[in-house]
Amino acid sequence: MNMPWLTILWVAPALGAVAALVVPSSRPGVAKAVAVGASLVTLAVAIGLAVGFDTSGARYQFVEDHSWIPAFGTRYALGLDGIGLVLVLLTAALLPLLLVAGWRDADGDGGSLDAAGGRRQKGPHTYVALTLAVEAMVLMSFVSLDILLFYIFFEAMLIPMYFLIGGFGTGPRRSAAAVKFLLYNLFGGLIMLAAVIGLYVVTARENLGDEGSGSFSLREIVDAVAAGTIDDGTGLAKMLFLGFMFAFAVKAPLWPFHSWLPDSAVAATPASAVLMMAVVDKVGTFAMLRFCLQLFPDAAQYFAPVICALAVVGIIYGAVLAIGQTDVMRLIAYTSISHFGFIILGIFALTSQGQAGSTLYMVNHGLSTAALFLVAGFLVSQRGSRLIADYGGVQKIAPLLAGTFLIAGLATLSLPGLAPFISEFLVLIGTFTRYPVAAVIASAALVLSAIYILWTYQRMMGGPPRPDTGSHPPIRDLAGRELVVVVPLLALLIGLGVYPKPLLDVVDPAVQHTLTTVGVTDPEPTVADPSGPGGPR
Template sequence: MSDFPFLSILTLLPLVGAAVVAFIPRSKAELAKLVALVWSLVVLALSIFMWAAFAVDGDRFQFHESYPWIPAWGANFTFAADGIALVMLMLIAILFPVVILASWHDVDQSKRSAPAYFALLLTFEFTMIGVFAAADVFLFYVFFEVMLIPMYFIIGSFGSGQKQYAAVKFFLYSLVGGLFMLAAVIGLWVVGGRTFDFAELAQGAGSLDTNTARWLFLGFFVAFAIKAPFFPFHTWLPDSGGAAPAGAAALLVGVMDKVGTFGILRYCLSLFPEASRWFAPAALTLAVIGIIYAALLAVGQNDLKRLVSYTSIAHFGFIGIGIFAFTTQAGTGAVLYMVNHGLATGLLFIVVGMFVARRGSALVSDFGGAGKLVPVLAGVLFFAGLASLALPGTAPFVSEFLVLIGTFSTHKGFAVVATLGIILAAAYVLWMIQRTTQGTLNPALTEVPAMSKDITLREKVVVAPLIALLLVLGFYPKPVTDVINPAVQATLQDVGTTDPAPTAVADGKVGG
């Protein structure tokens, strides 16, 4: 079964689905939605089969496929997945059906085409799968750039507020980052033996000139830091997250932003090991600043969607310190954080979208006491908020704990400062809950008919799988960590670092 072309089929399936949905007449919106949902469920089913076929104790990269593309450049359609890529592919497969169902009524048919919107969502899924499945640097770069197009049109055409400004800002930031990467990709091709094959480039990574490797590292890192985004490259995210439809925003911060952290793990660390170690202190500093800075900004936000966007910037700081701590615990925690953040923040964005759709406003000040009218929906928002702040018993707690304990063993100062982010997370999440659903009922809410409708059956189906996964992985993350661990250990071997030796306590003395 491992010889089955999982990755190429998985990549192409959403693109074929997008073409089918796009050709459905605008007047048959319900059919377009149903086809898009069923198609995404087929992708999910295939992803589950691929997960079952992955051998945890097998080769680092599995499901390898390679087809000729541009022989003169040494570029091929090469696909392969390690444990890190596999869990991200599974996250994509889970989130897209949920988002499609959550977006069922997001398109006003009198103004926009529902088939076009859902075709764009499936096109976006195609590019996301391609990014994580690619094992050719040039192919990765192509997917990295192409994924901007569907999200640009989703934000600019189907968003709200300053949607055109947000779409252009999102596109320009990402495009500039892509130009840095393009320069680095060309440089890597020249000095790396005129090949784009990741395995060959990684094998010869140690032979690169030190200064050349550091410049190439920077080219890749800037592109990935913008995409993640890390401080100070973050300013596009609150605008894009605030303007995008709630479901698309869940994909933006739940999946697309992970391309940045995945790229650092896969390409920066493995292809430029010495440069990664050399730049680590600066990367750790930026990550910690991002945790505190974004959390402080989140506390003062009055727009729910912008608030959730700022919380994501803070969370990416934790992922950043987990990556550059260079320990197995922190690295595994960082990858697990990528998965758990996608689930928790995806749920939070979707539930916020349900509130915004009912109220017709994303402003916190337009709510107040909403839990008295929609108690079940308010309870789901409360759970999503607790998961986002990494409450013990929810999945993000496990990943955050691993990141902090793994970082503390090598960089105590950074770990201690990062823990302040946990306190601030409690402040901005609980303050949001208090102002939105608790306290005195805002009389204006009683005049909005939609606010009298509590969570519907469709909405229950949307949130149930995410809640279940956040609870299951909060108590039993082993199935995921078992897949992640070998890939993280192999990446640390590429970097040339090892876990610090544990201290032992004997005869009342602490020794090394």
């Protein structure tokens, strides 16, 4: 009997969340240790899946398929392809680091007073349980091969994320930011639900499911579209595509559906903000590849130029607004909007280089954003201010902190030799072969990113140290727990920057499958004909 590894993958953090909650309220340290242990078990399972994954084998591997609700034609169907695998590895690798980074985020928060007037430490239990719940739902989203099953977890992950922002965040506007996050994403999910129902009606009309019902099976519907049983070139198919795309564009987020992200990132704790930007938001871009392109290939090609245009606007918009920020955490949040523009641009360029670059970008953005946001969070937690103007000369009093901030910042601006460079380079090459104007405009973000990162480093880390006062306590260098978090992230950024081949070897076959399903090929390069008057041949 084959082990249900994909079920174990998402159940492990879910059980860890339950275990953390049942730990006695007087033992918050034990609850945190249980959560870290569950995340390490999940990481071990993810590594085992990577080791057992055959890049030359079937598209979906470790498949589990069981009857769930036969009357609706929906099944408990799981499977892992190369794109899902690298995102599973990203999620599983980040969660232990985020739990360690947020080790003290909930201490003394969220508890009630006991009879002696002391605070019951219930906050840490709930905090780590919510974090693990998000991990479980994200992992399920990456492996689901049933559209309804995916939708349930796609929406359910909003609930623990809402409480992480509103219940454990910082600042007076954390509740408003949490509500804004929830409303934006719920509205997107509502539109998607209508599209899911519409797709089911279409499959039922074609008797695609068992016993005359419709089907939610991704593989069945994709095969039916490829065989012409379902015509995805109709107006209805375009409307269904837009329903799916809208939900994923809000989650990603794509300009102009982005405005919830900066508020939520600033209001959340640094660890929760990274969980949201580096992990949860990747479900949106992943779903564009898995569902939008494969279920509606003709519609995807029809709307691709418009989506690429929005992505380019987002790239420039995010970079320009980042330059003008006075809050370092909000600045980093706007850089993510720019980076998500690159990811979506590569997806809808519909080229092998673009999509491979986008998938790699999802991983590298997760690592670079985690490193930069967490290092900035460690600094802000010491001084108690997010304002760039409240810092100066940090490199003289905390050189290790300043150095890690610089490396993470250089990764964010895609410096050659660091992981994001190759992914951004592939996106631009893949886009240029189909949409050269979009690629040229997007390249301007390289200059803008250098401005906002280097200028921020100069203002915060350079110059004379700012005097310590009551409102500006002294800054110390990174040590202990903080180094445990930062060092692995920097090692991955450097390692994947020098040698990205292992990830590309996993991603490339899945990208080729996707492009074949969509029915597109890479554009043929044109060169000047030496025998003619400069015309292409």
